[in-house]
Amino acid sequence: MKTSIVFSCNYYAHSHVVVNQGGTNSGKTYSILQVLFCKAALVSKSIVTIVGQDIPNLKAGAIRDALNIYSSEPAFIKAVKNHNKTDRIFEFHNGSIIEFKSYDNAQDAKSGKRDYLFINEANGISWDIYTELALRTKRRIYIDYNPNAAFWVHDNLLGKPDVQLIISDHRHNPFTDEHVRHKVESLKETDIELWRVYARGLTGKITGLIFKNWNICNQIPPNAKLIAAGLDFGFTNDETACLQVFKQNGELWVDEILYETALTNIEIAEKLYKAGLQKKHELIADSAEPKSIEELRRLGWNITSARKGPDSVKNSIDILQRYKINITVRSINLRSELSRYKWKTDRSGKTLNEPVDAWNHLIDALRYVALNKLRISGNGKLRTRLPQTIGDSHFDDLQIKGML
Numbered sequence: 001m002k003t004s005i006v007f008s009c010n011y012y013a014h015s016h017v018v019v020n021q022g023g024t025n026s027g028k029t030y031s032i033l034q035v036l037f038c039k040a041a042l043v044s045k046s047i048v049t050i051v052g053q054d055i056p057n058l059k060a061g062a063i064r065d066a067l068n069i070y071s072s073e074p075a076f077i078k079a080v081k082n083h084n085k086t087d088r089i090f091e092f093h094n095g096s097i098i099e100f101k102s103y104d105n106a107q108d109a110k111s112g113k114r115d116y117l118f119i120n121e122a123n124g125i126s127w128d129i130y131t132e133l134a135l136r137t138k139r140r141i142y143i144d145y146n147p148n149a150a151f152w153v154h155d156n157l158l159g160k161p162d163v164q165l166i167i168s169d170h171r172h173n174p175f176t177d178e179h180v181r182h183k184v185e186s187l188k189e190t191d192i193e194l195w196r197v198y199a200r201g202l203t204g205k206i207t208g209l210i211f212k213n214w215n216i217c218n219q220i221p222p223n224a225k226l227i228a229a230g231l232d233f234g235f236t237n238d239e240t241a242c243l244q245v246f247k248q249n250g251e252l253w254v255d256e257i258l259y260e261t262a263l264t265n266i267e268i269a270e271k272l273y274k275a276g277l278q279k280k281h282e283l284i285a286d287s288a289e290p291k292s293i294e295e296l297r298r299l300g301w302n303i304t305s306a307r308k309g310p311d312s313v314k315n316s317i318d319i320l321q322r323y324k325i326n327i328t329v330r331s332i333n334l335r336s337e338l339s340r341y342k343w344k345t346d347r348s349g350k351t352l353n354e355p356v357d358a359w360n361h362l363i364d365a366l367r368y369v370a371l372n373k374l375r376i377s378g379n380g381k382l383r384t385r386l387p388q389t390i391g392d393s394h395f396d397d398l399q400i401k402g403m404l
Contacts, residue, residue: 001034001073001075002175003034004131005171006020006026006028006031006168006172007027007034007035009166010035010166010334011035011038013140013164013166014143014164014165015140015162015163016140016141016162017110017165017260018033018140018142018146018164019143019157019165019166020142020143020169021144021145021154021165021166021203021239022145022146022166022168022169022201022379023168023170023198023200024170024184024198024199025173025176025180025181026169026172026201027168027172027173027176028144028166028168029065029120029122029144030069031062031143033050033066033069035142036048036075036116037066037069037070039115040092040096040098040116041094041096043096044094044096045094046097046115046116047099047112047113047115047116047252048097048099048114048117049101049116049117049133049137050066050113050120051061051098051101051117051118051119051120051133052101052102052124053102053121053124055088055100055102055123057120058100058120061121063088063100063116066100070083079093079094081093087099087295088101100318101128105128105129106126106131107184109133109328110132114136114137115137115138116139116141117133117137117140117142118141118142119130119133119144120144121145121146121185122144122153123151127152127156128357130152143157146197146198146201147197147201147202148197148204149204149205150204150335150336150339154203157314158327158329158332159330159331159332160214160332165216167202167216167264168201168318170199171183176390178297183362184198184199185199185208187199205339205385207342208343209338209340209341210321210341210342210343211320211321211325211338211341211356213320213323213324213325214323214324214325214326215325215326216327216328216335217329219325220328220330221248223248223251225248226244226246227245227246227247228281228282228283228284228372228373229244229245229257229272229281229282229283229284229365229369229370230245230283230284230285230306230364230366231268231283231284231285231365232291232361232364232365233285233286234261234361235261236261236262238261238361239261239361240258240260240263240361241258241259241333241361241362241364241365242256242257242258242259242268242275242277242283242365243256243334243365243366244257244277245366245369250323250324251325251326252325253326253328254325254326254366255328256330256331256332256333256334256362256371257272257275257276258271258275259333259334260274265292265295265296265299269296269299272301273321279302280364281302282303282304283296283301283303283304284303284304284305284368284371284372285301285304285306285389286305286306286364287305287306287307287308288369290305304372306367306368307371307372310372312371315371316367316368316370317355319370319371319374320366320370320377323374329354333361333362337359337362337363338363340357340358340359341355341356341358341359341360341363341397342355343355
C-alpha cells in the first residue's frame with residue numbers, strides 16, 4: 001500500500017485524540033482512512049464510525065476516498081466481506097465494520113458506541129455532536145479540517161492532555177500533481193491569508209486582526225534564551241496573566257504560565273513558583289500597579305515596571321509585529337486572545353490605528369516584555385536579527401505536535 005508520512009504519523013499516534021490540521025491536498029483524509037482500514041482489518045470486531053457534516057459531503061469526499069482505498073488494495077479486498085452501498089457500511093470477515101454517518105443534532109449522536117471515530121471536516125460539525133460521539137468512543141478519535149478559521153477544536157481541544165496535533169500541507173503528500181502544487185503556491189501572490197491556510201495548513205485569522213505573525217509550536221526549544229516573563233494584573237473580572245518569552249535565531253517563543261481571576265499577590269507568587277518561574281528571572285509587570293509590584297518585590301521577586309510612555313501600546317505592537325512568534329500548544333488562552341485581538345474601526349468600517357481593549361491580558365503581558373527588552377535602538381533597528389518571513393522555511397518539515 002502506498003502511503004505518505006501523514007499516514008505514518010496517524011498510524012503510530014499515541015494520544016486518544018489525534019487532530020489533523022492541514023492545507024489542501026495534504027492527503028490527511030486519505031491517510032486517516034488508510035489507517036482505519038488497517039485497524040479494522042487487524043483488530044477483530046472493531047467498530048469504526050466516520051462522521052461528516054452530511055451525506056452529500058461524505059459521498060464527494062471520504063466515501064469516494066474509501067472506495068478507492070478498498071478497490072486498489074488486494075489485502076483490503078480480501079479482508080472485506082461485504083460493502084453495503086445503501087447503508088454505507090464495509091463489513092469485514094473478522095467482524096469489524098466501517099460505517100459512514102451524519103447526525104442532525106446531539107441527541108441523534110447519542111446512539112451507538114464505537115472503537116474508532118473519525119470526524120471529517122470537523123469545522124462543519126458542532127461541538128455538541130462531537131462531544132456525544134467522543135463520549136462513546138473507546139480507542140481513538142481522529143479529526144481533520146482545513147483551518148479557515150479557529151473553531152471548537154482550537155478552543156476546546158488543542159493543548160489539552162491526550163490530544164495530539166499534526167499540521168500538514170501538500171508538500172507532505174508525494175502523490176499530489178505538480179500543477180496542483182503550483183496552483184496552491186501561487187495563492188501567495190494574490191492572497192497571503194489563503195496561502196497560509198491552503199498552502200501551509202495554518203489557521204486563518206479574522207479580518208482586522210493585529211497579529212498575523214504567530215504559529216503554534218509543541219514546546220520551547222531547549223537552547224532558547226529566556227528574555228523575561230510578562231505579568232498583567234487582574235482580579236475580579238480580569239484575569240491575572242503571565243507568560244514567559246524566549247528568543248532563538250531571531251524568533252520569539254512564548255509560553256503561557258498563568259491565567260486566572262481572584263488572585264492575591266501572595267497567591268500570584270505561589271502560582272508563578274509552581275509554574276517553574278524562578279525568583280531570579282526578570283518579571284516585567286504593568287506599571288499601573290505599583291503597590292502590587294512592590295509587594296512581589298518584597299516577596300523576593302526580580303520584578304520591574306513596564307516602560308510605558310506616549311503611544312506605548314502602538315509602539316510595542318510595532319515591535320512584536322517584526323518577529324515571528326511561536327506560541328506553545330498548551331498556551332490556550334494566549335492563542336484565543338491572538339485570534340480575537342483586532343484594530344478598532346469607525347462607523348464607516350475604516351480601520352483605526354488603535355486596538356480594541358479586549359482579549360488582551362496575556363497580550364499586554366507580552367507587550368510589557370517588548371517595551372523593556374525588545375525596544376528599537378537609536379539607529380531605528382531592532383536589537384536582534386529580524387526573523388525570516390512566514391513560509392520561507394519554518395514549515396518545510398511536517399509538524400507533529402506531541403510527537404517531537
